[in-house]
Amino acid sequence: MPLFRAPGPAQRDAELDELLGQVAQGDTAAFERLYDQVAGAVYGLAVRILRDSAQAEEVAQEVLIQVWRKAAAFDPSRGGAMTWIMTLAHRRTVDRVRSEQASAAREDRAGRQEVPAPADGVAELVLDRLDRQRVRDCLGRLTGAQRESITLAYYDGYTYREVAARIGLPLGTVKSRIRDGLIRLRDCLGVT
Amino acid sequence: MSGEDVHALAGIYAIGALDDPAEVREFEAHLAHCEACADEVRQLQTTAAVLGQAAALPAPPTLRARVLPGIGDVPQDPATAPTAAPLTTVQPSGEPHRPVHGRPGSARRLALKWPRVGTLVAAACLAVAVAVGVVAVRDQQRLDQLTAANQAISAVLSAPDARATIARATGGGTVTLVSAPSRDRVVVASSGLPALPSSKTYQLWMMGPAGIRPAGLLRPDATGHVPLRVATVPGGANRVGMTVEPAGGSSQPTTTPIVVLPL
Numbered sequence: 001m002p003l004f005r006a007p008g009p010a011q012r013d014a015e016l017d018e019l020l021g022q023v024a025q026g027d028t029a030a031f032e033r034l035y036d037q038v039a040g041a042v043y044g045l046a047v048r049i050l051r052d053s054a055q056a057e058e059v060a061q062e063v064l065i066q067v068w069r070k071a072a073a074f075d076p077s078r079g080g081a082m083t084w085i086m087t088l089a090h091r092r093t094v095d096r097v098r099s100e101q102a103s104a105a106r107e108d109r110a111g112r113q114e115v116p117a118p119a120d121g122v123a124e125l126v127l128d129r130l131d132r133q134r135v136r137d138c139l140g141r142l143t144g145a146q147r148e149s150i151t152l153a154y155y156d157g158y159t160y161r162e163v164a165a166r167i168g169l170p171l172g173t174v175k176s177r178i179r180d181g182l183i184r185l186r187d188c189l190g191v192t
Numbered sequence: 193m194s195g196e197d198v199h200a201l202a203g204i205y206a207i208g209a210l211d212d213p214a215e216v217r218e219f220e221a222h223l224a225h226c227e228a229c230a231d232e233v234r235q236l237q238t239t240a241a242v243l244g245q246a247a248a249l250p251a252p253p254t255l256r257a258r259v260l261p262g263i264g265d266v267p268q269d270p271a272t273a274p275t276a277a278p279l280t281t282v283q284p285s286g287e288p289h290r291p292v293h294g295r296p297g298s299a300r301r302l303a304l305k306w307p308r309v310g311t312l313v314a315a316a317c318l319a320v321a322v323a324v325g326v327v328a329v330r331d332q333q334r335l336d337q338l339t340a341a342n343q344a345i346s347a348v349l350s351a352p353d354a355r356a357t358i359a360r361a362t363g364g365g366t367v368t369l370v371s372a373p374s375r376d377r378v379v380v381a382s383s384g385l386p387a388l389p390s391s392k393t394y395q396l397w398m399m400g401p402a403g404i405r406p407a408g409l410l411r412p413d414a415t416g417h418v419p420l421r422v423a424t425v426p427g428g429a430n431r432v433g434m435t436v437e438p439a440g441g442s443s444q445p446t447t448t449p450i451v452v453l454p455l
Contacts, residue, residue, distance in 0.1 A: 044249035054440035072271035086241035135246040153209035160209040179203025
C-alpha cells in the first residue's frame with residue numbers, strides 16, 4: 001500500500017476518481033479500497049498538524065466518514081479525488097487545531113520546516129521514498145520566507161494573519177510569498 | 193478590493209489560511225467569474241494536497257475498525273446540495289429545551305407520548321438552528337454536517353416506537369437517551385453536565401455482552417451546552433454509558449461511567 005500518492009501517474013489518479021464515483025453510489029467495497037489508499041495520508045496530515053495521535057485518529061475518522069457522506073459532491077472538473085480528500089482533511093484538521101484544545105502542542109513545535117518522516121520501522125515503498133524526497137527537494141528550492149510561510153500555514157494550521165504576526169511581515173507580503181511559493185512548488189512538482 | 197488584491201488571495205485560499213468569512217465569500221464569488229483564477233486555485237490546491245500526502249503515516253488498525261464496519265449505515269448526502277442558502281437569516285427561536293429529570297441515580301423509562309416526541313424534535317431543530325446560527329458564516333461544510341445530523345436525529349425521534357430514558361449523572365446533570373427498536377441509532381441529549389478542563393472530554397459507549405465500543409465524544413461549548421449526539425447501535429449492545437476520558441477519547445473506558453442507560 002503506497003503511503004503517498006504523487007500527482008502522477010495519471011492512471012492511479014483516474015482509478016481513485018473512479019473509486020470515489022462508486023463510493024458516491026453507496027458502494028461499501030469501493031469505499032474500503034479507497035480507504036486503503038487514502039487513510040494513511042489523511043491520518044498522517046492530522047498527526048503532523050495536531051501533534052497528537054489520539055486526536056489525529058479522531059479527526060481522521062471524521063474526515064473519512066465525511067468522504068463517504070459527501071462523495072457525491074466530488075466534482076472531477078475541479079481537481080482529482082486525492083486533492084478533494086486532502087482538502088477536506090486539511091480543513092477539518094485545521095478547524096480542530098484552531099480550537100482551543102490542540103493549540104498548545106502546536107505552539108511548542110511550530111515552524112519546523114522538514115517534511116515529516118514516517119516512524120522508525122515503517123517499511124516504506126521505494127516509490128513512496130522517492131516521492132517524499134521530491135517534495136523535500138522542491139521545498140528546498142523555495143526562498144526561506146516562502147518556505148516558512150507555507151510551512152506555518154499548511155503544516156501548522158496558522159491563518160495568514162497569524163503567519164504574518166509570527167514572522168513579522170505585512171499581510172500583503174505573506175499573501176504573495178505563499179502564492180509565489182506554491183506556484184514554484186507546483187512547477188517543481190509538475191502539477192498540471 | 194482591486195483585481196490584483198483578489199488574485200493575491202489564491203495562495204492563502206488554496207492552502208486553507210484564509211479564514212475571514214467575508215474574504216472567503218468575496219474570493220469565491222470572484223472565482224465563479226474568473227476561469228483563470230479557478231484554474232490556478234485548482235492547481236495550488238493539488239500542490240497543497242501533495243504536501244499533505246508527504247506527511248502520510250501508516251494508519252492505525254483502530255482507525256480502520258472505527259470507520260469501515262458501520263459505514264454502510266451512514267446516510268450519504270444527495271449529489272446536488274444547495275450551496276448558497278441564505279444562512280444569515282437562520283435565527284434560533286422558541287423556548288429552550290427543558291429536560292425532564294429522572295430520579296437521581298436511576299434510569300427511568302418514560303412512556304413517551306407524541307407531544308413529548310414533538311418537543312424533542314423541536315429541541316433537536318432548535319439545537320441545530322442554534323448551531324447553524326453560530327457557524328453560519330464560517331463553513332458551508334459544517335452546515336451540511338448539521339443538516340445530516342438533523343436528519344439522523346429526526347429519523348430516531350420520529351420513529352413510531354421512539355422512547356426516552358432519562359438518568360441523572362454522577363456529579364450532576366442529566367442525560368436523556370432516545371432509542372427506537374426500529375432504528376439502529378440513538379439520540380443522546382444532556383443538560384447541566386459539569387464543565388471539563390480542555391484535557392478531558394465526555395465519551396459515549398455502546399455496551400453489551402460482546403464488549404464495549406466507543407460511540408463518540410461530547411464536548412460542552414463555552415456556555416456548557418452539549419450538542420445532541422446521534423450514535424449507531426452495534427448489534428448486541430444493550431446499554432449506553434458515558435465516561436470522562438482524556439481529550440481525544442479512549443478506545444476503552446478508563447473511568448467509572450457517570451451514567452449508564454438501558455437500550
